[in-house]
Amino acid sequence: MTTTPLTAPPTVAAYLDRIGVAPGPPDGALLARIVRAHLATIPFENLDPFTHTEPPVDGAGVAAKLVHGRRGGWCFEHNLLLHDVLKDLGYRVTPLLGRVRLGLDDDAPATVRTHRLTLVETGEGAVLADVGFGGTVPPAPMRLVEGIVQPTAHADYRFVRDGAGAWVLQRRGSAGWLAQYVVDLAPVPDADYAMGSWYLVHHPDSGFRNGLTAAYTADDHRATLDGNRYTVRRPDGRTERRELGSPAQVRGVLEDAFGIDTGAITGLEDRIRAAHFG
Template sequence: MTISAAPAVAAHLDRIGVAAGPPDVAQLDRIVRAHTATVAFENLDPFTGTDPPVDPAGVTAKLVHGRRGGWCFEHNLLLHDTLRDLGHAVTPLVARVRLGLERSAPATSRTHRLTLVTTSQGRFTVDGGFGATVPTAALRLVTGLEQPTGQAVYRYDRDAQGTWVLQRRGSSGGWTDQYAFDLLPAPDVDFRTGSWHLTHHPESGFRTGLTAALVTPRRRTTLDGTRLTVRPADGPARRRELDSPAQVRAALEDELGIDTGGVAGLERRLRAVYFS
């Protein structure tokens, strides 16, 4: 395959600064690291009452050409299709988010997208859309192996039903579940349904509050409502409360690399939720 045969792939790789090459594990890891360091996680669409795109052309137009970020359904559709078109063997998966929950807690809905990549060196998972705790590398799908990334250490566990559970080691040294999934290929309708549910359900946090994150090898930057937090890889966190819609927009643009110019109604929504 040549990049000229797939303009969407060429545009994505140009956006994240990765050159084309053979579809091996080294390329896979380069793409994941560059994507997570360049394309932010953000929920500006559901926050402002807009349905996020759920089709490849719409996602490419927004995240690549529009220089926006997005959530898991967008990030991982884009990554899935790019990896597929580069020659990787990919399988779309759907997960139940377990962040902050005990293993015994009731099941959550299947509202997180990720991708399984099968290579000659084993199976890996790719996830570009899990907010501030997104894995910034392709993770080997084996149980118990501690896998350091630039900002955290991850491992895979299996629960009593044999379900795969991604875990992240916290600052206290303990392990926290991130999400759980099986390896059955998920159809597009699961992702379309999950996107609609999180956009329109009245209790969805993606609808009621603003969140954004960008994780690079040097720092993890998060915006939670009006609180901006920057956590350098080698130093203490810095936190700042933002005092106006203009400051929030500036943080989105300057700290998280999100072009907010096309987000209709952002200032009005910020004033209604945070500055009324």
């Protein structure tokens, strides 16, 4: 494994400064710090697809939005950014695509491969790093080991294998183990990510197109916004819920609680009103 470059590329330096992490050797400890800080700093949000705007699908466009701008994004943006930064820091990385299973029964038909994440090789073994799965994202890199429970501050996770040999990430909730997504380890070309992004922006049944969502994960809480419902969950089980009464209040929470600059998003309050106050 290589060592961290003495002078990091400008985007990497700006990213590490944005999330408040000092560079170091590309090992498991640095990766865990990066994932933890990224999730607490750069929010998950779908304001571009929600307002029918094409989000960036290239590294420069994503960095301009998530690193240099005060915005968040969805998995295609978060995990592209993470992939590129980790590669520049000296990690061996492989981009992957998974099928989301959250909220589905085990026997539900296969879903489209629309969740981006990254396989990372560290000195401690292979892990999956994911900073783009919203309110139930694993808050740490997950070791790619079958059947081992991996505790985090917010939930326990584990990998199992399905009948085809793919890896299934599960999270333990009040109803037991629930599948988050299914992923194989085949590398995916950039064209497939662009197609997945386009599909979720334009398909009439896409939840990202039809409803507003935002989330971030800090050490002591997770915050989520689902339409006009704002929720904060604590690791000890305490939950605070608030229903927002107007599009202006929703916009205010996006700005104040999630740190999102909404000033350049044309027609946002009208879109919120149509989708969640109609």
